[in-house]
Amino acid sequence: MSKSLQAIRGMNDILPEQTPLWRYFEGTVARLLDNYGYRQIRMPIVEFTELFKRSIGEVTDIVEKEMYTFDDRNGDSLTLRPEGTAACVRAVLEHGITGGGQVQKLWYVGPMFRHERPQKGRYRQFHQIGLEVFNLEGPDIDAELIVMTWRLWGELGLRDAVKLELNSLGTSESRGRYREALVEFLSAHIDKLDEDSRRRLKTNPLRVLDTKNAETQAILVDAPKMADYLDDESRAHFEGLKARLDAVGIPYVINPKLVRGLDYYSKTVFEWVTDKLGAQGTVCAGGRYDGLVEQMGGKPTPGVGFAMGIERLVLMLEALDKVPEELSRQVDVYLCAFGEAAELAALALSERIRDQLPNLRLQINAGAGSFKSQFKKADKSGALYALILGDDELAQQVVGFKPLRGQGEQQSIAWDALAAHLATCVVQG
């Protein structure tokens, strides 16, 4: 196939073999979000470029080098969204739904776009489920986000494979004081810093903290500590969060170097990380952004949120063998019919059965075929049972009921009794 007719590098098809696991994951998260009182919001995938520059920050990896930006036909600069928070904040401001201190607990799911180097767990189109909470400023809501993800890991069987890292970035004032101290310290060691860190020292000094360069890391050992610069309010907030996590029994480690890639965070930041995915170890990340709404032209509005990467979590479920067994079967019952009259009766019968058992996954044979070929298709479908309708069955108003996975003999069941019989032997999801 010529290259221009292939999918773009880093943008993947999610094939039918994979979608059951995606739907299982997304469905599990959606149910939890419903149960905790979050409501879904759906934003456009394209926004004005300015939105992301303003909210994410000009001097971030995303805005500096990862955005898919292009001119609209009328000359407006547009960008495929690299994350969800910016558009979500724009939407709540535009519709006034956080005005007057109204609490909003919102979530979204969908594709995000970043021009990164594609590798396992890192793509150019990837998918996030994220949430944002507005107008709640206490550590109780920060804790709720984390407790909910902890429950999610429990439901998915991933608790042993993830670790919670926490930090507090303080208020913008305390972070400002810390930034000054850090810049002063790093400036004194500037000739020993790696090139990236030297550049960041001028543009976004906190990001020097998450350098991967070993020499810079060695220098950072003696650097001022963010924790020493927290004001009382930030300190109390952080203690309040930790007390709640302790109350639920959620283990965490404090990572003083956790600064997150985006500019807008304040106070709580956290990441759920795993060592099961190689270098792409963060599966869920977020934090508090009390200054962002104001920075985007709204009234001061506290906010907190997180996003998880669906690809990475799906990879984890596969790597740890946590894919539920029942996902491998997509068909419960396969209905075979032989001859034109039987086909008509089969269609009518199948519709009656669907009325009675709305969750039954019933596949009716299409394209006719011999006994042998229809049974082959029935078996290949993964169905537990085949139903057989030929001339004899038609005359007696019964179907042949044949277990395909070795659970007993074929029997004959009256049409009127079929739904009740299926209800007893097919587990319905």
Ligand code: ATP
């Ligand atoms: P990383 O440090 O891995 O680049 P990030 O800090 O840029 O992550 P966020 O912007 O916080 O990521 O996005 C939240 C989550 O979305 C990440 O924790 C990760 O699970 C997922 N994610 C981010 N970028 C990608 C990508 N390019 N491909 C797949 N998943 C991604």
Ligand code: MG
């Ligand atoms: Mg990144």
